[in-house]
Structure formats: structure tokens, C-alpha cells
Amino acid sequence: MESTLRRTWSEINLDALKYNYEVIKEKIGKDVKFLGVVKADAYGHGSINVSKTLEEIGADYLAVSSIDEAMELRLNNITMPILILGHTPREQVSRLIEYNITQAVTCKAKAVEYSEEAVKLGKTLKIHIKVDTGMSRLGYLCEGNFFDTGVRGICEALNMRGLFAEGIFTHFAVSDEPGEECREYTNHQFKLFKDVCSEVERISGRKFLIKHCANTGAVSEYPETYMDMVRPGLLLYGYGEFARKMGLKPVMTLKTTVSTIKIYPEGTHISYGGIYVTDKTTRVGVLPYGYADGFLRALSNKCSLMTANGPARVCGKICMDMCMININDMPDVEVGSEIEVFGENNPIETLCEIAGTIPYELTCAVSKRVPRKYIQNGKIIEQELMLRM
Numbered sequence: 001m002e003s004t005l006r007r008t009w010s011e012i013n014l015d016a017l018k019y020n021y022e023v024i025k026e027k028i029g030k031d032v033k034f035l036g037v038v039k040a041d042a043y044g045h046g047s048i049n050v051s052k053t054l055e056e057i058g059a060d061y062l063a064v065s066s067i068d069e070a071m072e073l074r075l076n077n078i079t080m081p082i083l084i085l086g087h088t089p090r091e092q093v094s095r096l097i098e099y100n101i102t103q104a105v106t107c108k109a110k111a112v113e114y115s116e117e118a119v120k121l122g123k124t125l126k127i128h129i130k131v132d133t134g135m136s137r138l139g140y141l142c143e144g145n146f147f148d149t150g151v152r153g154i155c156e157a158l159n160m161r162g163l164f165a166e167g168i169f170t171h172f173a174v175s176d177e178p179g180e181e182c183r184e185y186t187n188h189q190f191k192l193f194k195d196v197c198s199e200v201e202r203i204s205g206r207k208f209l210i211k212h213c214a215n216t217g218a219v220s221e222y223p224e225t226y227m228d229m230v231r232p233g234l235l236l237y238g239y240g241e242f243a244r245k246m247g248l249k250p251v252m253t254l255k256t257t258v259s260t261i262k263i264y265p266e267g268t269h270i271s272y273g274g275i276y277v278t279d280k281t282t283r284v285g286v287l288p289y290g291y292a293d294g295f296l297r298a299l300s301n302k303c304s305l306m307t308a309n310g311p312a313r314v315c316g317k318i319c320m321d322m323c324m325i326n327i328n329d330m331p332d333v334e335v336g337s338e339i340e341v342f343g344e345n346n347p348i349e350t351l352c353e354i355a356g357t358i359p360y361e362l363t364c365a366v367s368k369r370v371p372r373k374y375i376q377n378g379k380i381i382e383q384e385l386m387l388r389m
């Protein structure tokens, strides 16, 4: 196990998570609730430890994408409210109720299913209504000509037996994009959401306890959208331009080690396809970190990883289990040396830019072969092997 843990691993800094939470809390003010989005195993950071930390420091809600993700948290003693953003099969409604999990209701067909199942059980399911204001994914479509039918559909759901609508929410499509057009689009989505809420509340004569819409971009750029609760994911984990702007810290550091060092003469072709050819005698380090660990192959020959002597270029194609770096003139880099793939010293944003992707994809891509080390109060509190041993 020790050898596996010294190969390639991710360090999850729960102190940085707490710090980010506190800074975001400070920004949103004490009257706005905080929902931490922990879907996709907390964007690859490990949803159990991330959720435990959020629960301890007083976050109000968690969100996941499926009942399996919600059950993982409940079975690991997370008791705080959890919202499922995606659909749940009707057969699972009894578990939602038994484990006190809140379900998003996104359309009439699902509302009917959830209601029927809850009524059969003689129980009540807690729901949040999802409104589609322009994301064009899940939710009651309320844009333009669909306003009245959307509002009517939501009111219908409110009156269905077995359902208790605690909240209502929508999702922004371009709140994290620059430019006037995106600002207008987001403002329009927000106004539409508020109109839907007030029309539904007027017709039904009921008030929602929690209205929410602000994701990462909105928490940073649109304070007027906070309403009763904010719903950031990426910002909490400390990546992207908005995190930089707010001085937040990256929660994950991905590290690997040098497993072999070779010195090649000029003219040596390195790795599959031989696209990298040494132009002089070259010292090359082999790292046990490849695309099966989550390194995007698209970064082959294009990016640098951080050594004790500064950035080292990845040379040649990234393989399934390994990659190679040029460590000429890097005397401190030896077999066993630690290499930072991304983290404080090698920003994930740089890799993303080169790969043409977003930080979300890189942290989610860290595979189960990569163990996680959780750090709290500056000390490793848990080493989690993800393989089924």
C-alpha cells in the first residue's frame, strides 16, 4: 500500500476547503444559506470527506446528481440536507423518504411519479422545483410563450399529494462567461426566475422557503442573484478566474514521482509515435502518471509539470500509465523526486488552457487508480485507496 501511495496521488486540502467556504460566506452574508455542490464525488475531491467538512463548518445544504451519490453520503453518516439535482427512478422514492433526501422535480411526468409513490407509502417527499429559464436542460420550461404553461405545471405539482415543495431553483447557462451578451442573458434568466416564483406564489397562495440560483459565476459576479441560498461548486474547490479574483485556494494538489531517469543521445525518439526527438544529449524522467490516471492525452508534448527546479516539459505522447519529462539542467530532480502535476505551484488553469478544457474536467478525470490523501490542520488524516481491495 505504501508503494502505491508513493506513486501518484492527490492531496485534498480540507483546510483550503474551509478557507474557501469562509471567504464565500463572508461575501454572501449571514442571511444567505450555503449549498455545497458535491456531485461527481465532489468534483473528484472525495464527496465523503468534503461533505463531512462542510457539515462541520455549518454549510446548510449539499447537492448531488443521483440517489447513489446521495446514499453514499447518508451511509457515511452525513445527516445534513441533500438535494438530488437529477432524476430518481420511481422505485427509489421510498429510499428518498426513508433517508430524508430532497428531490428536484423537473417536469410533470416526474412530479406524478414521485407523488404516486409517496401517496402509496402514506408519506411526504421533500422537493425543490426546477425551472428552465434558459439553460435548456432540466426543468419546467417557462421562457416566452411557455410562461403560463410552465407556471401552471409548477402549481399543479405544488398541489399533488405526497409532495412538499420546500424550494424552487434555476440554473444559469453563461453566468461564468464574459461579455455584455452573457450579462444580458443571465439578467434575463434571473428576471424570468423571479417572475415565475412570484406568479406561482400568487396563484398558489404559498411561499417557497428556499429560492436559489447562484452558481460559481453568479456568486462571484451577480450578488443580486443570491436570494435565499447560493449553490457554488467550482468556486468552493478554488479553481478558475473567479476563485483567483476572490483569493481562494485550490483544494486539490496532484502529485507524482520520478520512477526512472534515462540519458539519451541526440536524435532519440521518445514514446509512441516518436513525435519528440532529442536535439542534444537529454536527461528524461519517466513518471507513473498517464491517461488512465486522468492525464489528458491531448496535453502530449504541450505542457509542463513542476519540479523542484522549475517547470519540466512533457516530451512525447502521454501513455496509459506513464509520461516522460525533460529534466535537462535539473540537478535536484532524481529518482523518487516529487513532481506537481497541478496545484499551488502549477495552476490547473494553465493545463486547462493548453488542453482547451475547464478545471471541472481535469479534477473529475483523476481516476480511481490515484489514491487521495486528506489534509486537515496541516496533517494527513486519511489515505484513501480507491481500488476495490
Ligand SMILES: *Cc1c(COP(=O)(O)O)cnc(C)c1O
Binding pocket: 037, 039, 085, 171, 215, 216, 217, 231, 232, 233, 234, 235
Ligand atoms: C453543477 C451545478 C452547480 C454548480 O456549478 P458550478 O459552476 O461548479 O458552481 C450548481 N447548480 C446545478 C444545478 C448544477 O448542476
